[in-house]
Amino acid sequence: MSFSKSKEGQVLSKPLIGANPIMVQTLGVCSALAVTVQLKPAIVMSLCLTVVLTMSNVIMACIRNFIPGKIRIITYMLVISTLVALADQILKAYVYDISKTLSVFVGLIITNCIVMGRAEAFAMTNTPKMALLDGLGNGAGYSIVLLAVAFFRELFGSGKLLGTKVVPQALYDMGYVDNGLLMLAPGAFFIIGILIWVSNSLYKGER
Amino acid sequence: MLWKVKLKGGWPVVDVNSNGYTFGFAFVACVLASLLLAGANLSLKDLQDRNVKTDKLRSVLVAAGFGTSTTPAQEVEEWFKEDIKVKVLETSTGLAAKDLSADEYDPKKHPNYTLIYECIKADQECSILPVEGKGLWGKMRGYVAVGNDNNSILGLCFYDHIETPGLGAEITEPWFMENFKDNKKILKVEGDYSEANFKGVTLLKGVKASDKPKEQQAYYVDGISGATLTCNGVTEVMTTFLYENYGKYLSNRQRGIK
Structure with a gap:
C-alpha cells in the first residue's frame, strides 16, 4: 500500500483539495479576506498559521485524555493563545x-476557526502523530487557497506580484485599469466563491 | 476529597468529567499558562525594550533620509553620538525648554513639551519632529523631517501603528514613504508661518498627485486605496498637527531664534 493510500497519507492529503479548510469546511474565511490584498502578508500568515495549527494539534492530542469535556473549548483557546503569545514575545x-510585520497577525491566528476546528474535530480523538499530519495537511490546504486568492488580488488589483510591477506600462497606456474592487474585502469573496465553484465541479464525486 | 478516588492496579482512576476535576484542571492549566507567559515576558523584557528604542531612533534616521529600515543598531547609535542632538521643545512657544532636560522628560508629566531631534552635521542640517495621529484602529506615531529651509519635507516615517496589513499598514512601505521625499512643501509662500499660509501635505483620494497643476504638486501625495481613514489620519498629521505643534518652532528657526 502506497503512502498516499495509507491512513496517514489520507490525513495529510485530504485537506489539500477534497476537504480543504476554506473551500469545503469554510473555516478561516475571515483571515482569507483580511490578509490577501498582497502575496507577502499572505505567505507570512500561511506559515504562521501552519506552525501554530500543527503545534496546537499535537499538544491537544497529547493531553486529550485529561481534558474535561465541559471546558474543552476554553482549553483549546488557552493552549492556542498561550502558544501564539509566547511566539510573539520571542520574536x-x-x-x-520580523515581529513588527507579524504582530498584527497574532490576534488573527488566535481567532482563526481552523485551529480550534481541527482541535475539536480531529486532535481530541486521535494520536499525536495523526494530529501532526492533520495539522500540516490543513495548514497546507489553507495556504494554497490564501496564496491563490492573494495572487489574483495583487495581480489584478494593483498590477503587482510580491510588490514588483508585472503588468507592463504599455497595457496601461492602452487603457487598462487595475480593478480597485479586488483591493477591498468583497473582491476576495468573489475569488473565494469562484475557487469553491471550480473545486466543487472538478471534484464532484470524490467526497 | 474533591472527586472519588478509585484505585486500579495501584493507580488512581479519575473521572475527568466530575466538577471537582474540571475546576482543578482549569486552575492548574491557567496557572501554568500564566507562569509561562509571565516568565517569558520578564526574561525577555530588556531585550524587547532595547529593540523598541533602537527601532524608534532608526525611524528618526529613516525620516531624515539618513538610513533605511535595515540600518544596523550600531550605526544608529553612531548618528546620535555626534550628528543628531535631542532637544526638549515647549510646543506653545516653539522654544527650547529652559529647565527641563531630555533625561527628565516624561510625556505623561510634561504634556506641553516634546522631544525633537536636530541634525547639526554640515550640509545635512534638518529637524526631525515626532508626530502622532489617529489611524483606523489606533494611534500612529512617527517622525517628520523638515529641511533646513524650514519649509520642505525630507521624509515621514511611522514606527508604531496598528493599521491593517496590506491596506493602512502600507504607510510604512517604501513606495509610500518615497512620496514624501519628492520635494514636498508645507508653506504656500516661503517665510510666512501664519495659519492661512500653512498648507501642509494632503493625501489624495481618487486623483493622482501628478494630475494636479505643477505648482500644486508640492502639497499633495497619492493616497492608498482601501485605506481612506488611515490616509485621513496621515493628512491630519501633515497639516493641522504639524501647524499646531511645530508652526511656532519652524517660524523661530527660520528667523534664527534657537
Whole structure:
C-alpha cells in the first residue's frame, strides 16, 4: 500500500483539495479576506498559521485524555493563545524586524476557526502523530487557497506580484485599469466563491 | 476529597468529567499558562525594550533620509553620538525648554513639551519632529523631517501603528514613504508661518498627485486605496498637527531664534 493510500497519507492529503479548510469546511474565511490584498502578508500568515495549527494539534492530542469535556473549548483557546503569545514575545526579543510585520497577525491566528476546528474535530480523538499530519495537511490546504486568492488580488488589483510591477506600462497606456474592487474585502469573496465553484465541479464525486 | 478516588492496579482512576476535576484542571492549566507567559515576558523584557528604542531612533534616521529600515543598531547609535542632538521643545512657544532636560522628560508629566531631534552635521542640517495621529484602529506615531529651509519635507516615517496589513499598514512601505521625499512643501509662500499660509501635505483620494497643476504638486501625495481613514489620519498629521505643534518652532528657526 502506497503512502498516499495509507491512513496517514489520507490525513495529510485530504485537506489539500477534497476537504480543504476554506473551500469545503469554510473555516478561516475571515483571515482569507483580511490578509490577501498582497502575496507577502499572505505567505507570512500561511506559515504562521501552519506552525501554530500543527503545534496546537499535537499538544491537544497529547493531553486529550485529561481534558474535561465541559471546558474543552476554553482549553483549546488557552493552549492556542498561550502558544501564539509566547511566539510573539520571542520574536519581539530576537527578531524585532520580523515581529513588527507579524504582530498584527497574532490576534488573527488566535481567532482563526481552523485551529480550534481541527482541535475539536480531529486532535481530541486521535494520536499525536495523526494530529501532526492533520495539522500540516490543513495548514497546507489553507495556504494554497490564501496564496491563490492573494495572487489574483495583487495581480489584478494593483498590477503587482510580491510588490514588483508585472503588468507592463504599455497595457496601461492602452487603457487598462487595475480593478480597485479586488483591493477591498468583497473582491476576495468573489475569488473565494469562484475557487469553491471550480473545486466543487472538478471534484464532484470524490467526497 | 474533591472527586472519588478509585484505585486500579495501584493507580488512581479519575473521572475527568466530575466538577471537582474540571475546576482543578482549569486552575492548574491557567496557572501554568500564566507562569509561562509571565516568565517569558520578564526574561525577555530588556531585550524587547532595547529593540523598541533602537527601532524608534532608526525611524528618526529613516525620516531624515539618513538610513533605511535595515540600518544596523550600531550605526544608529553612531548618528546620535555626534550628528543628531535631542532637544526638549515647549510646543506653545516653539522654544527650547529652559529647565527641563531630555533625561527628565516624561510625556505623561510634561504634556506641553516634546522631544525633537536636530541634525547639526554640515550640509545635512534638518529637524526631525515626532508626530502622532489617529489611524483606523489606533494611534500612529512617527517622525517628520523638515529641511533646513524650514519649509520642505525630507521624509515621514511611522514606527508604531496598528493599521491593517496590506491596506493602512502600507504607510510604512517604501513606495509610500518615497512620496514624501519628492520635494514636498508645507508653506504656500516661503517665510510666512501664519495659519492661512500653512498648507501642509494632503493625501489624495481618487486623483493622482501628478494630475494636479505643477505648482500644486508640492502639497499633495497619492493616497492608498482601501485605506481612506488611515490616509485621513496621515493628512491630519501633515497639516493641522504639524501647524499646531511645530508652526511656532519652524517660524523661530527660520528667523534664527534657537
